[in-house]
Amino acid sequence: MKKVGKLYLMDDQWVMENIPPHISIRLKQLFPRVPKWQTDRFVFPNDTTHCADISWFTQRYPLEMTEIDMELLQVGNEKFNRDQLEMEQIMHPDYIPSKLVGLREGQKVRLYQAQASALCYKRGSLLLGDDVGLGKTYSAAAFMLEHNTLPTIVVMQTHLQIQWQEKLELFTTLRVHKIKGTRPYNLPEADVYLFRYSQLLGWIDTFEGGFFKTVIFDEIQELRTGVDSGKGRAAFKLSKEVKYRLGLSATPIYNYGTEIWNIMEFIEQGVLGSYDEFVREWCTGGARSVRDPDALGTYLREQNVMLRRTKRDVGQQMPPVNVIVEHIDSNRDALKSVEDLARQLAMKVTYGTFIERGQAGRELDLLVRHATGVSKAHSVAQYAKLLLDAEIPIMLVGWHRDVYDIWLEELSGYAPAMYTGSESEKQKNESVRRFIEGETSILIMSLRSGAGIDGLQYRCSTVIAGELDWSPKVHEQVIGRVNREGQVENITAIYLNTDEGSDPPMVEILGIKASQSLGIMDPGKQLEAKHSDKSHIKALAQRFIDKKLLNQMQQCQLDPNMGMVNQL
Template identity: 25%
Template sequence: MTSFGTLEYVLDKFSGTWSWKVTGERAVAMVSRIIPQAWYGDGEFEAIVPDDPKNVLQIKWIMDRYPLEILSKTTWQKKLPMPTKPEPKKPKRIEKLQLANPGKQFKGNLLNFQREGLDFLIKSSGNALIADEMGLGKTVETLSYIGTEQGTYPALIVAPLVTLNNWQREIEKFLKLKSRNGRLIDDKPPTSTIIRVGKSEDLGKYDFYIINYELLFKRYKDLAKLNLRTIVCDEVQNLRSKTTQKYHAIKKLSALESIKYRIGLSGTPIYNRGSEIWPIVDILRPGLLGSFKEFCEYFCYINEKGKAIVLENKRESLRNMLQKHVMLRRKKTDVLQELKEKIRHKEIIDADINYYNKELEKIWKKLEDDRKAAQTAFDASTAYQRAIQSERQVAGVAKLPHVINFVKNIMEIEESVVVFCHHKAIHSLLHQSLAEFKPASIIGGQSDKERQNSIDTFQNGETKLMIAGLRAGNVGINLTRAKYVIFAELDWSPAIHLQAEDRLHRIGQKSTVFAYYLMGNGTLDEHVARVLVDKSYEIDAIMDNKVESFENKEKAELILAQIHDKIRSITS
């Protein structure tokens, strides 16, 4: 474990009393902030703290967050007050993972790398970020841990709205009910409830409480009464902003005395900038990365937009720190030898530039009028964001005929295809133009039943085409029937694309997955693509030890040539 300085019991020459000498820049900064009786020592980063029980507790609090090398171990042990309850096990640096066996309450089968994931959770005392790539079974690893570790109930599962039913199904599939006397009942699952309303009311007694992020703040008081032992945050990137109500609710819940286990799950915990990892880690392992200010001072620079970007020469050290203490990260290529590769290709397609420029002129004329009428900086900013959204939609419409042709070309050779788009208007136009293929649909606003019916229709082969919203269909679903994924529109976040790709590229996929990013020539797409590449470079360097290329032209173009050749043979 990283040491931030030293702690020594010394006879202070200034006061003539036995005191504690703390060294180390960050530790001394904390001492000066929370122990007013302390004074600076002779060295640059050295503080002297009077020896009294209250100060000893304050030093211990600092050491829990910034470990110090104890030079006077015997004296320190004597001075520490006897704990009134057993100390929780501290997460240790984990050098090597073993193949852990799940407890008897778990009734599934784990692959070997999932057993190592279980071992990581055990060795980190259930306070960890499981950042395996999408499709590697983070849910089942987490449930195996809850069914193995002692005292994990009741557990709170916080997840995106569209995944709540899936969590309940997985609990029923993988866990047995444990009665009050500890007896396992094989044919019954643990009790669970999905919280769907924001109105405060008694929640009753269950083993699992399942709630979406948007309701957390409204139901905080009810949840705080449940004596929760475990919090699981699925798609934990939802907590990447420390200013949101859902973040504050989770922060308060995770600090409750009853909480012993805090688990975050996400294959893409960083969406846009490396600094987004700080709020997540500060919930799972408070203090590991210091305060946000300290984190930024050490790891980041502030760009021209005021955003904290992790310095290129600090990305490796940040990744190492995360992996030593809190984060498990495996890629599919590391653990699934049988899984075929994933190939990306950026395809430049024609766009109706006359339409695009004409609409663009209208958008920016309206923006100019809105900015003149704006009474506050917020109004002006809102007008600009509205204009950008309008331009993105116009770019989607301008290239739509060529997107449709691209999709039809692949459909002609009887392949299953998933098409992702961003705007509901584009989703509707795609549906109309490709109606001959009877496409399944995933879009925001669907009920859970409608959404699952669409997924089942596609996965069962009743249709070969799925049209999905980028932010509605990028989590909580399995689309392994297809091996082609087409992005008709682009998102600003590379993580959104990764999540969408991995609806196909996951356990159960038997074919190479080809991801085609269709970019309108001469439109906003070209700028968005450059932004995506820059963001991906920072994210990949922090999460993984390499930067993945955005595309693999040779193999993807070979597939395109095969598609066009087959189409010619069909039509000739």
């Protein structure tokens, strides 16, 4: 058969040359990462995926090759097919996990957790996006018990360091060491070293040399901005120095779909190509939005580099979260007080220079969101009282310190516990203890604090969002703090919105961002109508009104100065 071009391996890359124009067009259709302007010479990575794709292409369009290159291409193709078969077997319902050494007596790894561990071990890298509450920590612990994965570094948010240590020591016999501070010191012998994201940069020079075999990034959405931050640069260096990489997060995408490129660079560099290739192949709307989130999510699954199971997938068919959106009154004076400044900033956002638009946009966002939160804070507190008086424990979430202060004053009689950016790690742990042990029935929490925290589900099933976040996945994380294994009640999430200020545009934007994340994490799944049942809230309201009326009647009977009402 006539050869239509040349294929050879050079510098660990496959190079195609002398390709006729009509075949070049077909090549670009089959390999979207190839730039549309490129002609004649095309370069591809030498990995098993590309070996398989190129081998398939050469069956349709034969290329001139040396015997050695032909054999290397075939070896890569066969390895790809063999690996695919093995990974399919791992994910089969009849898969029998290998026995792990190092589990504490009485502990066991569930099948879906063992499958995640085995898949990562086989592939070397994985983004595990299982639903909140499915035990990603235990999947990670099982992975550490695989052969030659130690010592392991686990990187987590500050408030989760103690929780990771407790879970690993309860679940396994692994020796765990919590890193103290940002300055390197002689590490004691251990199997697992627990780093906070904020500590990574100080230890960056210690990651070289191949001592650490595995890195596990918990709540990997912390790295969604890539290497623009110090922690991102240190995490990237660490990920290049280890053999195995595992990322954990049910919500890796907080805003727009392009964040997934940054995330995947820490899991497997180049799996989505260079950033320019990723934008050209997958994105639209100024390189912020993914054009077809479903297709991207499907691609990541086909590469076995992302695994996600929902509660339904693993047999935990919990009732849907009962989402209630209430429109509440706001204090127009609080919003009116910022109208003039907001109008000036809005003009700059629209007509200012590039720098002025960016700065003014940020200031306008901060100003209006703060004013909106303050304007409805009293109404939110009154709504919270309704549930607290009905003896229902609640988690009340917001964002601004001034809003917390109003809530604290209005709800002082209920002795609120606080878990926000203002408390130390010790104070946060004490707040969680007070709430779980029933010393208070209200936990005021920051929208972006407490991701991954465990234990609240045993005390609470009702979440009130007194302020909104720009990211729908932040709301999902908040609900996930109580919607976890061990929860026996139906979850109710109450959003208290106002028709003024920043709430209306935020609600609109949240819908756009939710569609981006849904397609990538759950391709083919449609945005579902939220289950909303207000009947029990109405019953609570009637109970509260009846109780208040009864108290008034009792007061009337005790107070002779109440006049005609006393005659009731």
